[in-house]
Ligand SMILES: CSC[C@H]1O[C@@H](n2cnc3c(O)ncnc32)[C@H](O)[C@@H]1O
């Protein structure tokens with residue numbers, strides 16, 4: 001039986017009886033939010049709590065690098081449509097009715113699902129982000145939160161969007177929560193003007209915060225060439241968007257020159273295989289070429305209205321098998337790379353010392369309990385990537401605080417009930 005007091009506190013914790021990289025291990029979290037020791041046996045400690053893993057596999061917390069957390073309210077509301085028809089006939093008309101309370105409960109639901117399935121950090125883009133921040137603060141998870149700018153080429157809208165962006169970043173910083181980082185998000189090249197892209201690039205530079213954008217989800221190149229005389233990636237570079245702070249979601253339609261420019265500018269590309277296949281965007285992120293060029297590739301689920309879940313284990317398996325299938329090569333994205341793409345590559349893009357279980361790293365750790373899909377443990381990384389569902393995670397620790405233990409997350413029932421009420425009410429208002 002779990003002691004209720006174990007939840008939510010960054011205190012000294014000893015994790016015993018786990019397997020780490022195929023070896024028996026103990027992990028000590030010293031109560032600062034960091035890992036302070038990893039060894040076969042730890043005797044010198046001051047633990048307030050001891051977690052017995054009972055043979056669980058210890059893994060770094062997953063880092064979901066492209067989400068729209070409140071969109072879980074529209075999970076299953078409309079499926080099986082092409083991207084632009086889905087957005088313009090179903091999603092945008094409903095989003096027009098969103099309130100701050102909807103955003104808050106949608107984000108609470110997303111945080112709950114992520115903690116349940118082993119994600120400890122997410123990179124989110126949406127609207128009314130201070131409500132998302134409140135949910136993140138309460139959940140104990142880590143996030144980079146960005147307001148999504150859409151100016152549609154209208155100068156007055158551009159000015160009001162800049163003001164919302166500035167206020168959002170200031171409000172997120174004022175929270176002074178080390179788990180909450182602000183970012184800036186121009187939505188995409190087809191919804192944001194040149195002045196919008198340039199402003200976001202400059203704001204990201206002066207604030208030194210990530211810039212998160214949709215790039216080439218569908219083939220945006222023919223329209224971009226028509227409008228600006230160049231492909232999407234050179235256009236973004238022309239607008240100053242490409243840098244080591246840039247996190248580009250999707251990247252399905254990049255060519256060799258685009259990839260070389262990403263490598264030169266140290267851009268992180270985020271693979272979203274489930275959303276891309278479901279919306280049938282036509283191509284997969286060119287992982288082998290990106291890897292060869294040295295581009296940092298991370299992984300994201302996209303929103304739970306297009307995925308339709310936030311389970312990074314499902315995403316990791318899908319990424320590995322999609323890449324093998326698409327390039328007709330079973331050696332592409334082996335298990336250890338899939339795990340890195342789903343954890344430390346995302347952490348690196350956000351400037352977090354996370355994604356690795358070793359002394360000095362952030363104590364963002366998950367335990368996959370012994371279960372039929374985790375036996376035999378010839379290779380715990382293989383089992384994690386190819387056999388494990390996120391629902392097999394039984395313990396989630398973020399910043400040294402236990403958020404889930406033995407599958408229990410305090411307050412889960414209330415979040416399920418409230419978020420479902422809010423979702424039905426949103427759709428009722430939008431369709432009245
Ligand atoms: C991303 S928040 C801003 C805006 O984007 C819409 N959106 C949701 N999913 C996608 C997608 O896959 N591609 C492009 N835009 C998307 C969302 O509904 C919001 O209105």
Ligand SMILES: [Zn+2]
Nearest residue numbers: 214249302303
């Ligand atoms: Zn998206």
